[in-house]
Amino acid sequence: MTAKTNFSFEVFYPERSAITIEQRNETMRKLGPTLQALLAVGDSNAAVVISDSHKGSGNKIVEITTTLDDAALGEVLQKFSSTNDLTVTALE
Numbered sequence: 001m002t003a004k005t006n007f008s009f010e011v012f013y014p015e016r017s018a019i020t021i022e023q024r025n026e027t028m029r030k031l032g033p034t035l036q037a038l039l040a041v042g043d044s045n046a047a048v049v050i051s052d053s054h055k056g057s058g059n060k061i062v063e064i065t066t067t068l069d070d071a072a073l074g075e076v077l078q079k080f081s082s083t084n085d086l087t088v089t090a091l092e
Contacts, residue, residue, distance in 0.1 A: 007063070007065075008091040012060070013085065013086060039064065039073075
């Protein structure tokens with residue numbers, strides 16, 4: 001049995017982002033299902049929980065439980081963040 005690991009990240013748009021407010025809102029609204037679908041490619045049992053950060057609705061806390069290793073999860077998050085011009089920061 002492969003061990004699952006829990007990861008926590010803060011996801012937000014940098015001030016310099018050229019993404020419109022409407023696009024930002026849409027991306028944040030679909031954040032959970034989008035990440036769930038991307039992770040399912042490598043781990044069909046991965047779980048994603050999204051919550052608001054104390055920094056406001058433009059910042060989300062993403063909690064991921066997955067069997068993917070750090071490198072594989074990093075690839076998924078890097079692709080997702082660069083595609084959507086988001087910043088992803090690991091939380092302790």
